[in-house]
Amino acid sequence: MGNLHEKRIAITGSRKMAEMSMMVQKKGGTAYERPLQETIKCKPEDMQEILEAVIASGTDWSVFTTGVGTAALFEAAASLGLSEPLQKAVAASRIATRGYKTVQELKKHGLAPEIIDGDGTNAGLLGALEEVDLAGQRVFLQLHGERVPALEQGFAEKGADLTCIMPYETTIPYPEVVTKLVHEIIDGEIDAVLFTATPQVRVLFKEAEKQGLAGQLARSFNEKAVAGSIGRVTTGTLSEYGVTRVVAPEHERMGALVVAVDEFFKGD
Template sequence: MKRKEKRGKNVGNLYEKRIAITGSRKMDEMCTMVEKKGGIPLERPLQETIKCTPEEMKAAIKSVTQNGTDWSIFTTGIGTHTLFEAAESIGLLDEFIQVIGASRIASRGYKTVQALKKYGFTPEIVDGDGTNAGLLHALQDVSFSGRNVFLQLHGEPVPALENTLVEKGANLSCVLPYKTTVPNPAMVRQLVDEVIAGEIEAVLFTATPQVRVLFQEAEKRQLSTDLAKAFNEIALAGSVGKVTTGTLHEHGVTRVVAPEHERMGALIVAIDEYYKAN
């Protein structure tokens, strides 16, 4: 059920500021935190993450257990957990662990490192900043020529990562443990219009796909430049972490507020502190 928009309480630095929240996860919790800071939370979920079934991942898991892999690359904590859980569900966990353990392992993000540790793995190569670019930089001196590479994706294809591995000679196989969907395209169009019209003081992005979805809609309507300009001059862009911040920068958004600790609650605190200082 959609919650009613409430006027902010006369407390906090977000007083009566309209704050759009673009992630469906923990929506009620984030709305409550915005209200406690005096803001008016606006529910604008742009994307939804849906876990794939073990059956959907079965072919990829069977292939890697049967053929082996020289490199295993993991890119998210939740995706890593989901993948190993799927292997267990289809009765291939022991074989999967054995094959991954025999390969060289690379990972992106501290949550991914923690997930791998649960299964007894310590990655040989880890990114320096939690981004795909950081991961590629860490792998830049590795030769993948003729090597089998098993890549766990985020929830959607990542051309920059996939293409670079292929260009370096990898025999690449990928698996998507979860998918990103757009539950309400009309809401995406609405948020583009609201930001450009100056009707919103801040937009909180809690995952990279939300940025891509919003700008893809703007590009379809030839409004991407206007949207980036509105973020830089009117509506503050809040980012939960480095990967999302990097995607905002790619789309021309230079004014971004992000917390030091990549947490949703910390993001709202960072936005509140920004308005306190400005």
């Protein structure tokens, strides 16, 4: 038994929710399933035109930003019979990546990045490319779940000829759950909220903003329900919304997050 006895822990990611709930329960806590984000793969046919264009014309740079997106991209290519030509087109280009999972996924396809971000963030990726001249260069950019204006703008400002592809989309499965969680946190009905990806944070705070409760929500995180976070990007997004009390394990794993939150409540 851990330190989560009588603690109410909200889990916000749809992925592996059952496993995380079990981990919380084994530590003595009560898991509240509050899915704020769901990842849906895009249809291969919707990506076919872009993939065929990149294969036909080639690209100077291939930029991958998530492991799950990289996997989905190559899965789509395989289903379209384009796996080998896509691999060749990417291999012939210079490669930049964000995140260690992305590097691992590329390795499965015999690909290795030349440029790797410094901290797992989009800003870190752009920083790693700061000294690279991209003027007039063709850049094939894999986006992650939603448009990322700052990232796209960063490449545009460097003069890149940008082609974007989105292998999956992030959706809100149950809008009413988002509203419910905002009030549960503010009302002190939750002791910790576990965030496993940045969109979960944005979804929650955008709902709070609609209700004029964003500031109150941030204060509640800092004083009542502690925020648990996987990854520097997620932690950075919490900080942007004014959340300063964050439990973030060194190893970016769901199990490590539960252990870190359990340790936070030690002696409580």
